[in-house]
Amino acid sequence: MDAVLTTLKILIIGDSGVGKSSLLLRFTDDKFDPEQAATIGVDFKVKAITIDGNTVKLAIWDTAGQERFRTLTPSYYRGAQGVIFVYDTTQRETFTHLTTWLTEVETYSTKPAIVKMLVGNKIDKENRQVSREEGLKFARKHCMLFIEASAKTRDGVECAFEELVEKVIQTPGLWEAEDGRHGNVNIHSTNTGGYCQC
């Protein structure tokens, strides 16, 4: 089945420099570009992916993460079905900052059941500061999907996005169009338990 069923809006957030843009580039173009400039404001990419025979188009919004750009992002939370929280496993403060990001999502997202995924990035690097267990624990506490990844070595990247999309599709009512603006499309949805797949 090749017809694109629906477009899902995904958001990537987290402190500046944790590798959000790199993860996105890895996912969309399977590239790692050390020459990637620091994001200004928001940027976005599109990619179609097929899961369980259903093709969905992803519109993924990448954000800058610096304090000064923060005020721009809340608008992009609106209508997003999924959000990826990224931290750098070699920078503890990017992990401790996650609660701030969580509050922001809770405040501004319009979907009650928005799917949240936590990605611990840069596991290829040596000086790890945040253990996998800590990441897991945080994800469980906040009902998030969790994965560790490296945009550089491509570990976990594709899996992260696929898991997220699958979860969105399985969450009843989440991927449906808001206020009937875009016609309703029916993807069969299997019922699975809560989202803590950690």
Add this chain to the structure above:
Amino acid sequence: MSESEDENAVVQEDEVFEITDFTNASDWESFITQIEEIITNWNLTSYVKLQPLQNNEITNGDWEAVTAHLKFTNVPFTMTLHRLKFKPDTEQFVEELNEEDDDKIPHPQYVEDMMCIDNDFPARAHCIARWYGLRCFLILSISSSNGITNQSKCNLLTSSVSIALSNMSCDVPFFVQIQENWRRMYEGKAVSTGMSTQFEMVHLKKCPQQYAYLSGLLHLFKNKIGLTSLLSGETRVSARFTYVLHDWGIDGKWPAKPPDPEAVASHFGTLLYGCLEDPVTELQLAAVWPSMTGDLVIDNDIHSDFKPLSAPRWVVRLCYADDLTCLLSSYLYEFIKATNRTESMSDLLNVLEDHTTDKHLGQALEKITDPSAGGMLPGVKLASGLTKVVTDSQTLFRKSAYTLGRIAAVRGRIPREVLNNIKSYMFFQESTNSRQSSSQQQQASTYTFYHKLKAAPIDSLTHHLAMCAIVVNLCHGGLSALAQVWHVFVSELRTMLDKGECLPGIDSSKPDLNTCLLHQKLQMLNCCIQRKVLREQRSPRSSSEVDFKVNPSFVDISEDLTESNNHNNHMATDESKNETTPLKEVDKYDGNLETSENAAASSNHSERLSSNDSRGKFSVQSDDEDEFFECESDIDLGDTEQKHITSGDQHQEISEQQSLDQVSFTVNSNKTEDGAIISRDDVEHSTNENKDSMVDIDVSYPAEGRLKPCDDLNLLRCNSSLFIPHTQDHAPVTEDQLEEQAEVFSKLGDTKEGSKVRAKMQSASLRSDMEAFKSANPGCVLEDFVRWYSPRDFENGELSQRMKIPQNLWVTTWKSAKPVPAHRQKRIFDDTKEAEKVLHFLTNLKPAEAAQMLIPVCTHEALLVLRLASDAMKESLPSLPLICNQIEARAAQIFKQWHMYGSVANQFQPWTKDIQSKVEDLFRQITFAETMIERARSLQHKFRNLGDTAQVNAFVRQLLEHPEVPLDEAAVGPVGCIIKYYFQNQQNIVVEAESPLSSEQSEDVRLPKEIPPLPKPAGREFIIRASNSYPSPFSRKLPHRMYAVLMQNEFRLASAVSHDSTFF
């Protein structure tokens, strides 16, 4: 078992039937086979015995109904099994009926049930269960047409079922529905070991004279079962007489005082709630006599032993108004009606040829709202037209409109004084809301209920507007009134903008994206007004615009000098400063700005606030700075400002510059936020040629626009602290503008080029920050900037790799950024333009659209009212808070998903049918809750004399939760006494009405005539039971039963007579 499965079963059966060799079988045989199949599927193929029915189990137990479809010839029938669900613990009690001695054959289950006296007159049950006391039975009814009216057809069906059931050893009674459905006529039969029971019914409009009393009914029953002996004690009788109270009198009527229309019409502070008529229409009192010896009771046309006041049991039941008109719901329903109208402002007024200009419209409105204008105004015409629309309306909510028409005299124009009241309520009135003041503090920044609903804060201008709109819509003539209020509102906004007055009840923060679009727009307008005020407060002293433009920097300096003078004479200046310079005022605004920053920015906020604490420390540092500046000051001066300085006495100017820096810091740190964000937009540094800024490190200018030092960092290339500059605030934006921006960004596509353009588009604030940074930190380099702005991009003493990419936007922007303090930068945010956009947006809304925008705010208010009311009633209605939770959650869901804009900013998008129906549904739920509350309040009022509050609440709760409530001590108990009192009052009224001619002569005749305490019963029910040998005296003794109900317009007998099929 589900219906569809049964259907399958039937279909299968048909197939089997066709394939095997029964081709000669008749329709009749086929029908019987189908029934047998169904009986098998339902596991009814053995005689089972259950535990005896518990007291009231028929009412309180769980019933299930299973349906199967079948056909006779080609006529479709349905078979339904009604059954009280087994309780888990009784299931084990099941025992097989065993055939022993003839005498000791136990009765089948259905006979036990019929004769069980603990379930007489159940409060809620299927009519068959009520008439026969059965807990399990089958009903065969014809699917289509008007029922079975032909007796022979009926007999055929009955015997078919009877054969099938006895083939299958099924002793469940079955009934065939005959006659028209509304008559509820059934004929039935049950077959068991050695016996069968015939269920028959009589249904008449009028009760035959001979059966009007128990005596006649007993006679009939005895005849039917061949009971001829004169022995007493063979029949048992239960009776239930029902009395109706429909007039509660002055003491019981609710609302005790109906709302005063005028008060409702001028009450804007909160929405009111409550019903306009009594939600409790009727009380039915049943006097019940449980099983008595039939032959000892006398009940005939001369005398009756059934004296309700001495009946052993009293039971009450209530009837409620179907379609109650309640205030809170009426506000909402009428408002929803307004949202569906399509008239524009000018259509509504029906006076303008020229629809284009607001001016004309305004004049028309002024005319219409001017009481001095004559009576021939279009308003009058309008009013009658509107009445017609309202009353003709086919909407769901017709009745409420009608009833409230009485409250709300439909008027074409709102009287001027009312309109003035409305205006001053919206714009001037202080909070009168106690709800508000308590929660005001926390509301400022935290995520509260109105955020959840995406509404607006209580007592904000938006809220006041919504309250006025919803009240005038209900009480002052609907849409035209709404249009007038809207016009007044928008005109006043315009005036305030022109005068530079900030909007009352709108906090000074940026648009809060968690509020409704209208509130965001008002916040936006308020931001614009504030900035306008700031600008205008600064510029008057600069003599004239022309001067300002000719040499802006000169003006700047002199202005700042005034400041520094003030500072030097610190003791004396506080007042004079106020007079001579408005700067103090300016900073006050900024203080406001800061404190009301929303939660998302709060981390930033506290950081900046901390500059207060570091003030002392800073002063010392800033002295060091000044030293440093003097040293460097002979270097080439490229900046405009520097040019000015060179033109005068350099040394002196610079020392003034020092004090300037101190002053501006002192002032600012006092009030925290940057005081000079957007003034002097005329100075457009960014457009000047900037060749000189390419110089690698430029320390040739004095520092300006510092906020505070950044930690303990020093500049990399100079020996100086790194300062965080004052920066331009991000432009305030509303959600529709953000959406538009997002749309533009996404249209650029996900190519590299698109990415670049996006970054470029968003780099304005980066550039502004860089320029401010440069201005605050002479001698800085990009590394310094990055250390403040994006610290993680400065690692191991150098820029991160990505920052070092040649020609990346950070580098290029940095190179082209000139040192300009925020207050002299071109303003990023054009408040004049934005204010016009908001006003244009609001002016162009149709009244119906304006109403739509206000719906979340009105709903928010309604839900607060409902919550308060429900909390007050939770003793009587413990489930109500949960219902409120559900309604609130639903509302939050709806309003969060409702976009009121399209992909272009400042364009209202009317709601979709989907949203509309969701909102209507929400309002229905609110109505339901309000109705529940009113029932409870009405009952609390009626039974207020029952005892203390807890007792009253407990009784009301019982009344609301159960279909019928038995009364302790019947007529003499506490409730009984209250009810007797109400009945007595009703009787008095009735009797007075019956004998209105109480002339002097007849007075003596009237006095002795006693008024009966209760009216004639509206209905009498009897259950008569007996055991007797039937059909012949030699038959086995079997139980029989007859139910009778006698009402004004209905007479029904339902008899169950058992036959001994072994000995007759």
